Amino acid sequence: NAGVMQNPRHLVRRRGQEARLRCSPMKGHSHVYWYRQLPEEGLKFMVYLQKENIIDESGMPKERFSAEFPKEGPSILRIQQVVRGDSAAYFCASSSLQGATEAFFGQGTRLTVV
Amino acid sequence: EDKVVQSPLSLVVHEGDTVTLNCSYEVTNFRSLLWYKQEKKAPTFLFMLTSSGIEKKSGRLSSILDKKELFSILNITATQTGDSAVYLCAVEAGGTSYGKLTFGQGTILTVHP
Numbered sequence: 001n002a003g004v005m006q007n008p009r010h011l012v013r014r015r016g017q018e019a020r021l022r023c024s025p026m027k028g029h030s031h032v033y034w035y036r037q038l039p040e041e042g043l044k045f046m047v048y049l050q051k052e053n054i055i056d057e058s059g060m061p062k063e064r065f066s067a068e069f070p071k072e073g074p075s076i077l078r079i080q081q082v083v084r085g086d087s088a089a090y091f092c093a094s095s096s097l098q099g100a101t102e103a104f105f106g107q108g109t110r111l112t113v114v
Numbered sequence: 115e116d117k118v119v120q121s122p123l124s125l126v127v128h129e130g131d132t133v134t135l136n137c138s139y140e141v142t143n144f145r146s147l148l149w150y151k152q153e154k155k156a157p158t159f160l161f162m163l164t165s166s167g168i169e170k171k172s173g174r175l176s177s178i179l180d181k182k183e184l185f186s187i188l189n190i191t192a193t194q195t196g197d198s199a200v201y202l203c204a205v206e207a208g209g210t211s212y213g214k215l216t217f218g219q220g221t222i223l224t225v226h227p
Contacts, residue, residue: 004156033213042118042202042217043157056214091156095213103213105156 004106021077021109025094032075037089116141120218137203138185145208152200
């Protein structure tokens with residue numbers, strides 16, 4: 001049973017480009033959470049999704065960021081027109097139940113904007 | 115706004131020492147408190163605490179929650195170099211925030227041989 005899979009592990013983008021981060025939850029998990037970890041800071045909640053639904057996006061910046069979790073395929077975190085301040089590690093967690101009780105984290109995607 | 119504060123921010127010890135990591139929190143509609151270990155990759159789950167005064171143990175690690183004073187501690191006895199990591203504390207609120215974790219800034223533990 002593979003864990004939460006994120007790809008790519010490392011992503012380098014120039015300012016103004018788009019970044020797409022993928023998260024495949026554990027088998028049987030229908031709840032996905034995205035977190036961002038800025039250098040020297042703790043993880044910050046961004047968005048909580050279930051299949052085809054955004055449940056809570058209170059941590060998402062209002063512009064340039066979007067997330068989806070389609071019926072088929074991985075969850076995608078999309079950052080348009082990246083800026084240097086978007087450089088961070090982005091972690092995804094998944095669970096089979098609503099709530100953090102059984103949430104498992106992926107290895108993260110380290111985004112570097114140059 | 116929910117808030118989690120961990121102390122100390124960093125700790126350097128020698129193998130065999132015992133360490134205590136602290137986590138205090140303010141959260142509306144508390145549901146659970148979780149501890150994670152992070153070693154340059156995915157945070158790995160250690161403990162989930164929901165009730166006051168009940169100690170959770172796993173090998174040399176143990177944790178307890180005080181819901182009256184709003185804090186938790188994580189103890190590691192007979193530390194080993196493999197315990198070197200960032201230890202993260204997080205709280206989960208219920209209600210409309212169900213499932214969303216608020217993390218502290220972490221405690222960086224370094225264990226020297």
